[in-house]
Amino acid sequence: xxDTARRELQGPGRTADGVPVELMxxxxxxxxxxxxxxxxxxxxxxxxxEFCFLGRAAEPSVAEQVSAYRRVLAAFPGRRVxxxxxxxxxxxxxxxxxxxxxxxxALGVRGLRTAVGHPDVLDRQLQAIAEAAAAEEAEVxxxxxxxxxPAEARDFVAACAKHGLEQAGVMVEVPxxxxxxxxxxxxxxxxxxxxxxxxxxxxxxxRVLGELAxxxxxxxxxxxxxxxxxxxxxxxxxRPVGVCGEAAADPALAPVLVGLGVSSLSMTPRALGDVAAVxxxxxxxxxxxxxRLACEQPDAESARAAVRGRLAALL
Ligand code: PEP
Ligand code: MG
Numbered sequence: 001x002x003d004t005a006r007r008e009l010q011g012p013g014r015t016a017d018g019v020p021v022e023l024m025x026x027x028x029x030x031x032x033x034x035x036x037x038x039x040x041x042x043x044x045x046x047x048x049x050e051f052c053f054l055g056r057a058a059e060p061s062v063a064e065q066v067s068a069y070r071r072v073l074a075a076f077p078g079r080r081v082x083x084x085x086x087x088x089x090x091x092x093x094x095x096x097x098x099x100x101x102x103x104x105x106a107l108g109v110r111g112l113r114t115a116v117g118h119p120d121v122l123d124r125q126l127q128a129i130a131e132a133a134a135a136e137e138a139e140v141x142x143x144x145x146x147x148x149x150p151a152e153a154r155d156f157v158a159a160c161a162k163h164g165l166e167q168a169g170v171m172v173e174v175p176x177x178x179x180x181x182x183x184x185x186x187x188x189x190x191x192x193x194x195x196x197x198x199x200x201x202x203x204x205x206x207r208v209l210g211e212l213a214x215x216x217x218x219x220x221x222x223x224x225x226x227x228x229x230x231x232x233x234x235x236x237x238x239r240p241v242g243v244c245g246e247a248a249a250d251p252a253l254a255p256v257l258v259g260l261g262v263s264s265l266s267m268t269p270r271a272l273g274d275v276a277a278v279x280x281x282x283x284x285x286x287x288x289x290x291x292r293l294a295c296e297q298p299d300a301e302s303a304r305a306a307v308r309g310r311l312a313a314l315l
Contacts, residue, residue, distance in 0.1 A: 045266020111146025181233020231261025
């Protein structure tokens with residue numbers, strides 16, 4: 001039996017045959033960033049900036065934003081920090097950009113869509129991110145939430161370039177973006193799969209409703225096909241794709257995601273050790289085989305059972 005007992009993260013993530021899989025952390029504030037660095041995360045794959053300003057009626061000044069972002073970047077000198085622009089709306093309303101009277105907030109003006117009515121808010125946030133990046137040593141990448149079309153990706157990348165932010169990418173969490181990845185990645189330098197929303201929109205199942213849990217799982221073969229489509233479209237342009245939704249924290253799913261073409265996994269820091277252990281015991285060829293096995297199944301339960309069974313035989 002191969003050694004999967006390690007629970008502490010030891011060194012960078014890689015498969016048993018040495019293919020690197022970056023193991024990153026999802027963070028929401030400076031305290032979380034410091035804890036993630038202590039847990040051994042290689043960087044931050046998702047910095048949810050909106051959490052710094054929840055419950056605020058007025059937009060934070062550029063200076064206040066610079067200070068908050070700098071404190072997160074400071075925890076990862078020389079490392080990558082992927083800063084997500086404000087994902088306001090639906091489950092995370094921000095009074096200064098979102099309406100509170102939408103009939104279907106999850107399908108409303110949220111994420112990057114708020115920049116249509118408030119281009120100045122996005123512009124000031126990008127200015128703050130650029131200033132923070134210039135003042136700290138972290139390698140700053142920027143990405144937009146809720147991108148649905150290539151034109152949105154193009155416009156976001158252009159807005160970032162105006163501030164000298166050259167590594168500009170998109171979250172892939174709307175099925176349309178996954179299906180049209182080849183066109184999205186003509187513009188975006190990288191992609192990050194937000195599986196929480198991707199599942200919600202692919203399965204038409206509200207992510208906060210526990211009674212829909214059997215639908216709301218990343219083991220749904222339909223969701224796995226969207227992950228594959230995203231990776232294939234990005235690979236056509238040589239762009240890397242990571243996963244930053246909760247799916248990245250499931251140790252049995254990690255080799256499947258890698259087999260589908262994902263090159264980094266960003267998660268809650270406490271999951272890093274378990275995910276690293278399974279990946280480190282599985283070769284990239286086995287990952288590809290597990291991905292094929294999962295996608296061949298008719299439903300989520302059989303996909304999970306088939307992969308768990310195969311992993312138990314392998315590890
Ligand atoms: C996601 O949708 O998977 C994601 C990472 O973003 P959030 O959970 O913040 O919407
Ligand atoms: Mg999301």
